[in-house]
Amino acid sequence: xxxxxxxxxxxxxxxxxxxxxxxxxxxxxxxxxxxxxxxxxxxxxxxxxxxxxxxxxxxxxxxxxxxxxxxxxxxxxxxxxxxxxxxxxxxxxxxxxxxxxxxxxxxxxxxxxx
Amino acid sequence: xxxxxxxxxxxxxxxxxxxxxxxxxxxxxxxxxxxxxxxxxxxxxxxxxxxxxxxxxxxxxxxxxxxxxxxxxxxxxxxxxxxxxxxxxxxxxxxxxxxxxxxxxxxxxxxxxxxxxxx
Numbered sequence: 001x002x003x004x005x006x007x008x009x010x011x012x013x014x015x016x017x018x019x020x021x022x023x024x025x026x027x028x029x030x031x032x033x034x035x036x037x038x039x040x041x042x043x044x045x046x047x048x049x050x051x052x053x054x055x056x057x058x059x060x061x062x063x064x065x066x067x068x069x070x071x072x073x074x075x076x077x078x079x080x081x082x083x084x085x086x087x088x089x090x091x092x093x094x095x096x097x098x099x100x101x102x103x104x105x106x107x108x109x110x111x112x113x114x
Numbered sequence: 115x116x117x118x119x120x121x122x123x124x125x126x127x128x129x130x131x132x133x134x135x136x137x138x139x140x141x142x143x144x145x146x147x148x149x150x151x152x153x154x155x156x157x158x159x160x161x162x163x164x165x166x167x168x169x170x171x172x173x174x175x176x177x178x179x180x181x182x183x184x185x186x187x188x189x190x191x192x193x194x195x196x197x198x199x200x201x202x203x204x205x206x207x208x209x210x211x212x213x214x215x216x217x218x219x220x221x222x223x224x225x226x227x228x229x230x231x232x233x
Binding site (some may be wrong): 031032035042043045048050055056058088090092094096097098099100101102103104105106108109110113 | 129147151156157159160164166205207209218220221222223224225
């Protein structure tokens with residue numbers, strides 16, 4: 001079955017702009033989580049959505065937001081981009097069931113802010 | 115304090131040899147889960163193995179095994195018979211119980227270990 005699909009894979013923006021990243025989860029997965037990966041901070045949790053509701057949020061400013069649609073697809077938005085927002089943004093989906101509940105990640109969207 | 119510590123920024127191993135990647139964790143929860151992921155240069159995180167805190171047996175998945183020592187709070191990944199394709203960044207991660215009530219999608223990751231397999 002198809003994996004987690006993230007678009008776009010690469011993008012370049014300038015400071016002050018905004019960006020929207022998209023994530024299509026594995027069919028049947030209702031939970032979508034977003035992570036930011038940078039060389040300096042490593043992998044950091046941004047937020048998780050389940051049934052169109054944000055269930056948890058990491059320690060990021062309000063410029064970072066997201067949403068989930070009824071088909072479980074998710075988008076995240078970063079407004080007023082800063083140089084420090086340059087990162088690999090990873091989306092992961094899961095069944096949201098007790099137990100291991102393995103997160104399956106997409107290939108990421110690599111954002112460069114100039 | 116760091117929830118996940120990976121002390122080896124880089125490791126080198128010869129093809130067909132075994133290698134151990136270290137991971138220690140910090141949590142006050144009795145119930146938690148530990149994961150290992152592999153990230154090749156392409157960027158995608160690939161799940162390798164999972165260990166629940168109440169699992170009495172060490173987890174194994176093919177050439178991967180997890181050496182779980184609960185009292186020492188360590189969860190080392192052992193890769194047997196290394197292959198050239200194993201060269202990648204390896205991340206240890208943890209899910210805590212207090213996150214399970216509200217979310218199952220939050221993992222705490224270590225900084226990773228870059229494994230290089232040479233012929």
